[in-house]
Amino acid sequence: MAESRREIVVAKNLGFKYSGAKKTAIQGIDLSIGVGEFILLTGPSGCGKTSLCRCLNGLIPNFYQGEWTGQLHVDGLDITTQPTSELSRKIGYVFQNPENQLFALTVEKDVAFGPENLGYSRDEIRKRVNEAMKITGTLALKELAPYELSGGQQQRVALAGVLAMKPSIIVLDEPTSFLDPHTAEDVMGAADDLRRELGLTIVVVEHRLDLVARYAERIIVMDGGRIVADGNLEEVLDEQFDTLEGLGVGVPRVSLLWSMLRRDGLLKGKVPTHVEDAASALSGMMTH
Amino acid sequence: MLVVAVLVPALLFASVWVMIILLLSQLPLLFIGRVARRWALSLRAGVFLSGLIFVVNFFTGSLFSAIALTLRFLVLLTTFSLFFMTTSPDDLGLALDRIGAVRWLSRKWLGYPNALSFTFTTAVRLVPTLAVDAQTVVDAQRSRGLELDKGNLFRRIRNYIPILIPLLLIAIRRSLELAEALESRGFPGKEGRTSLFQLKLKGPDYAVIAVSVVMIVVSVWVFLHYRVPVF
Amino acid sequence: MIRLERVSFRYPSGLLALHDIDLTIQGGDFLAIMGENGAGKTTLAKQLNGLLKPSEGRVTVDGEDTRKVSVAHLARKVGLVFQNPDHLLFSETVKDEVAFGLKNFGFTPEVVEKQVGRTLEALGLAEYADTSPFLLSGGERKRVALASILATEPDYLILDEPTIGQDYQQKERLRNFILQLYSQGKAVVMITHDVEFVAEANPKVILLSKGGIVGQGSAESVLSRDEMVNRASLVKPQMSRLFGSLARFGLPRDVVDVHRARLLLEEKLGGVKETVTTNS
Numbered sequence: 001m002a003e004s005r006r007e008i009v010v011a012k013n014l015g016f017k018y019s020g021a022k023k024t025a026i027q028g029i030d031l032s033i034g035v036g037e038f039i040l041l042t043g044p045s046g047c048g049k050t051s052l053c054r055c056l057n058g059l060i061p062n063f064y065q066g067e068w069t070g071q072l073h074v075d076g077l078d079i080t081t082q083p084t085s086e087l088s089r090k091i092g093y094v095f096q097n098p099e100n101q102l103f104a105l106t107v108e109k110d111v112a113f114g115p116e117n118l119g120y121s122r123d124e125i126r127k128r129v130n131e132a133m134k135i136t137g138t139l140a141l142k143e144l145a146p147y148e149l150s151g152g153q154q155q156r157v158a159l160a161g162v163l164a165m166k167p168s169i170i171v172l173d174e175p176t177s178f179l180d181p182h183t184a185e186d187v188m189g190a191a192d193d194l195r196r197e198l199g200l201t202i203v204v205v206e207h208r209l210d211l212v213a214r215y216a217e218r219i220i221v222m223d224g225g226r227i228v229a230d231g232n233l234e235e236v237l238d239e240q241f242d243t244l245e246g247l248g249v250g251v252p253r254v255s256l257l258w259s260m261l262r263r264d265g266l267l268k269g270k271v272p273t274h275v276e277d278a279a280s281a282l283s284g285m286m287t288h
Numbered sequence: 289m290l291v292v293a294v295l296v297p298a299l300l301f302a303s304v305w306v307m308i309i310l311l312l313s314q315l316p317l318l319f320i321g322r323v324a325r326r327w328a329l330s331l332r333a334g335v336f337l338s339g340l341i342f343v344v345n346f347f348t349g350s351l352f353s354a355i356a357l358t359l360r361f362l363v364l365l366t367t368f369s370l371f372f373m374t375t376s377p378d379d380l381g382l383a384l385d386r387i388g389a390v391r392w393l394s395r396k397w398l399g400y401p402n403a404l405s406f407t408f409t410t411a412v413r414l415v416p417t418l419a420v421d422a423q424t425v426v427d428a429q430r431s432r433g434l435e436l437d438k439g440n441l442f443r444r445i446r447n448y449i450p451i452l453i454p455l456l457l458i459a460i461r462r463s464l465e466l467a468e469a470l471e472s473r474g475f476p477g478k479e480g481r482t483s484l485f486q487l488k489l490k491g492p493d494y495a496v497i498a499v500s501v502v503m504i505v506v507s508v509w510v511f512l513h514y515r516v517p518v519f
Numbered sequence: 520m521i522r523l524e525r526v527s528f529r530y531p532s533g534l535l536a537l538h539d540i541d542l543t544i545q546g547g548d549f550l551a552i553m554g555e556n557g558a559g560k561t562t563l564a565k566q567l568n569g570l571l572k573p574s575e576g577r578v579t580v581d582g583e584d585t586r587k588v589s590v591a592h593l594a595r596k597v598g599l600v601f602q603n604p605d606h607l608l609f610s611e612t613v614k615d616e617v618a619f620g621l622k623n624f625g626f627t628p629e630v631v632e633k634q635v636g637r638t639l640e641a642l643g644l645a646e647y648a649d650t651s652p653f654l655l656s657g658g659e660r661k662r663v664a665l666a667s668i669l670a671t672e673p674d675y676l677i678l679d680e681p682t683i684g685q686d687y688q689q690k691e692r693l694r695n696f697i698l699q700l701y702s703q704g705k706a707v708v709m710i711t712h713d714v715e716f717v718a719e720a721n722p723k724v725i726l727l728s729k730g731g732i733v734g735q736g737s738a739e740s741v742l743s744r745d746e747m748v749n750r751a752s753l754v755k756p757q758m759s760r761l762f763g764s765l766a767r768f769g770l771p772r773d774v775v776d777v778h779r780a781r782l783l784l785e786e787k788l789g790g791v792k793e794t795v796t797t798n799s
Contacts (some may be wrong), residue, residue, distance in 0.1 A: 044686045044688060046656055049426075063468060084472065085474040088474035101465070101469035103466075108484075108486065114474050116484060117473060129484065150557065151555075165474065180753065181753050182555070182753060183555075210715065248687045248689075249686075253718075253757040257780050257784070261784055264785060265551050266784070277766040279760075279761055283764070286788075431619050431668075432607065432623060432671075435623070454606055457653070458606070482778040506543065
């Protein structure tokens with residue numbers, strides 16, 4: 001099993017300090033991400049999640065200057081020697097604020113923006129744009145202006161724009177902060193579709209674990225610029241529940257409930273990560 | 289092109305009749321472009337200025353030259369309205385990008401041939417966003433008790449500091465975020481950047497260009513050979 | 520008391536953003552206005568301090584019609600904290616920022632200083648008094664914005680999306696702070712779509728959808744009902760979803776917060792355990 005796992009991200013002792021900053025933003029990061037994983041990256045404000053993501057797509061060190069230590073390879077490319085435009089073929093990035101990542105005056109032109117930059121032929125661009133809009137469910141919006149769309153639609157368009165570049169990994173940095181809960185779930189679902197249908201690797205940065213717990217099988221928790229927990233989401237929630245709570249990570253409410261009842265000695269077993277699991281476990285207990 | 293064609297006679301002649309003809313000739317275009325309503329709105333905004341032009345010229349010149357100059361202002365206003373209301377900034381950007389001189393300058397100044405035309409479209413796109421920001425900043429500061437129209441002139445100017453500083457910082461923040469997003473989408477790309485959409489000149493475009501050229505030539509010829517009376 | 524009587528509001532563009540809103544807010548109230556993006560939540564907030572005046576109907580603050588008095592006058596009573604602190608921070612130091620509102624209201628320098636000190640202390644910002652607000656993190660800037668409104672001691676505090684971008688710890692702190700305020704007799708109105716936050720803070724919920732009030736009541740009664748929650752593009756809190764599927768065991772459906780859930784289950788499971796032991 002371990003041999004068949006192909007790595008897409010490999011970081012060795014990665015560290016970065018923004019120029020002018022007093023503290024390092026991230027340090028001693030050792031990380032390996034396999035193709036097709038869905039990862040939830042979380043931690044309290046200022047823990048270094050966003051900085052780590054910026055490293056992944058080369059915004060650090062290409063756009064943000066500072067002191068870089070260690071090594072980072074994404075899909076075989078050494079981040080430090082590649083311009084961001086080259087890295088954009090491998091890794092897509094969806095930002096928090098949909099307003100500041102759509103450039104063109106129609107949805108279709110916006111989705112085409114990336115492939116245009118990469119200099120593909122017109123036919124190829126048209127093909128990519130259509131595919132990307134189809135998968136993200138934005139085809140019907142293609143003639144509209146980005147500002148005419150709802151927040152959720154804007155994030156789907158942003159996802160399409162990234163997808164049209166055919167990356168192998170997509171990072172979503174708090175993509176749902178500005179969205180209502182229903183729409184937020186919808187965007188997360190769209191990201192999950194990409195993983196299942198295209199085999200893409202997905203990294204989601206999010207404070208609200210309950211939103212992502214359904215899709216992510218792995219969680220990485222950061223604090224003070226370091227990775228403090230990394231592993232299977234269910235196992236980490238189960239074994240390191242107190243650590244997470246202590247860090248102020250917003251654990252799913254069902255997990256919290258379960259762990260409190262377990263502490264009371266009223267029930268046993270693994271902490272569930274989402275409502276359905278908890279419901280079936282509790283129903284099972286109560287029917288007996 | 290049509291813009292130039294209207295502007296040349298409008299600026300060369302100070303005749304009431306010429307202005308009226310020019311103005312009337314643009315009316316059908318306003319309706320074809322379905323912008324007549326918005327044109328009416330911009331005219332309304334221009335009423336004060338045209339009044340001013342009329343008054344100033346009436347006292348410095350004659351009644352007829354005042355009418356002619358006011359009409360000239362309206363012709364200019366209409367022409368530019370027509371142009372910007374019917375031409376999407378995207379198309380304008382694409383057109384700019386096709387002009388060799390623009391690409392050359394852009395490469396020289398900014399390092400990439402398409403950077404200048406992109407700057408143009410982005411600036412246009414950001415206007416509505418920043419307008420919303422400005423309104424929100426004003427609302428936020430008024431909620432903290434700021435009264436913009438309080439005090440003497442000096443005080444009033446100072447009142448705008450709490451508006452301008454956040455607005456400036458937001459604009460900077462936005463452009464930085466935009467820059468990050470641009471980098472992540474492979475901008476500016478290489479010399480061989482393609483564009484999905486291409487502007488093609490069609491039959492009507494050639495007709496407009498032809499008419500425009502004729503108008504310009506005739507105007508210049510008339511200007512050089514005859515004196516056109518004001519009225 | 521703030522009263523909205525049959526308030527409708529139409530933007531100049533023609534968009535009907537609010538229609539027929541009837542609402543009363545008084546001291547000691549804690550309200551959450553929830554609804555989908557574009558439901559009219561922020562438009563409603565702006566009606567409360569006169570930034571927007573109703574197109575139809577009437578808004579009165581302590582008896583004064585908002586059409587007849589200035590925003591600056593109303594701002595002394597109604598403090599509106601905007602969602603994004605970047606829209607209002609402009610001073611060189613946190614201290615000056617918090618003093619801004621007080622100075623606008625014409626307080627004496629001594630009062631200003633005292634109030635600034637007290638507010639910074641209360642919000643845990645005292646150590647940043649002389650720091651530039653722009654050097655602070657997003658969460659801290661949000662607190663400075665809140666402080667700058669609180670310093671003027673408004674009777675009604677309106678918070679627009681206070682939990683966006685905040686981590687769990689920051690939300691906990693905010694929740695405690697809000698609790699303190701309304702137990703002191705102030706009215707706190709919070710605009711939010713953070714269902715889990717509402718589930719734990721337990722305010723009265725006003726559900727807004729497409730510009731109209733479609734439901735109101737306790738967090739428990741509103742957030743545990745599918746038809747209401749779906750209408751406003753929300754999702755039910757986790758506890759409510761859990762208890763929805765446990766109802767057949769005689770547990771109530773309207774459970775939204777984890778502490779009540781714990782008590783109920785302790786009772787239930789404790790009971791189960793006892794029966795198990797007696798049977799064996």
